[in-house]
């Protein structure tokens with residue numbers, strides 16, 4: 001089922017929680033709504049679910065306006081952060097619930113329900129737990145039951161609100177890998193809310209980045225990570241170094257160095273900030289050009305194949321973070337206290353008006 005959201009706005013009293021939201025989600029897509037607390041993710045999800053009224057604009061499923069379809073006929077499955085399983089029911093009965101409560105005329109036979117539940121428990125790898133009660137399961141297992149229960153009624157759309165939020169890091173990772181696998185097998189249009197960048201980048205086909213009730217950017221994980229369109233997205237999606245300077249003839253003048261800023265050839269004199277990811281900085285032990293920034297290594301440590309270096313700039317009171325591969329690090333043979341020369345391999349420059357949303 002495709003979802004078309006047009007010009008959607010939402011107020012809570014005088015507070016505007018959503019502003020002019022436009023978004024199309026294709027059939028079978030797995031989309032993450034990502035943003036800081038209060039950015040409007042849950043409100044948007046609840047509007048898609050039909051749990052919040054639409055104040056202005058429209059939401060349509062497969063081209064059919066949502067306001068004309070009753071909530072019970074929307075074929076939507078939900079999974080929330082707190083797994084809300086029925087405590088007094090076994091895993092089997094929890095998964096069967098949505099089918100058992102159907103009107104007799106549309107309820108599958110007992111045998112068909114049994115078969116369906118067993119298939120789903122197989123899918124979520126819980127076949128051996130069918131007769132257990134929720135209290136006898138781990139958090140990750142309960143959340144898998146909640147997913148199986150949502151899938152039992154064969155929804156055309158799955159909406160998940162921080163589905164793994166209450167679980168520890170390792171279980172979260174396992175479950176999100178598993179959600180992606182499930183999605184690849186079943187191709188149900190799915191929208192999940194998260195505030196965890198890594199989770200969104202790891203699982204989603206596309207990410208919708210929200211800030212203060214607005215969409216900042218929509219794109220594939222690599223699009224939003226490698227080509228952020230605003231300072232907010234840059235900051236939100238990972239570590240970044242900021243180089244403050246002034247634009248002059250297509251260069252960002254830091255005082256000590258001039259960095260290429262070809263997008264701003266006609267903005268002479270404007271203050272601007274260069275955004276550079278730590279792995280986009282090149283390090284040299286011997287100065288190669290006057291436009292490299294001299295910095296003293298103050299700290300370094302490695303995690304797996306990556307070395308993280310903290311350096312203090314020699315020209316101003318500011319730190320720079322650099323990430324190097326193990327090979328680069330070994331080749332450079334760097335020592336703490338040494339002065340090195342850094343320059344961006346890639347940089348995105350923003351001017352003050354880019355900061356206004």
Ligand code: ATP
Nearest residue numbers: 012015017035036037038039040041042043044195
């Ligand atoms: P979180 O990650 O913290 O859940 P979120 O991005 O999902 O945040 P929403 O829950 O959509 O954010 O809330 C968006 C804004 O709307 C917040 O400022 C919140 O306080 C406000 N809000 C949400 N629900 C209501 C409500 N029922 N009444 C008044 N204000 C609300």
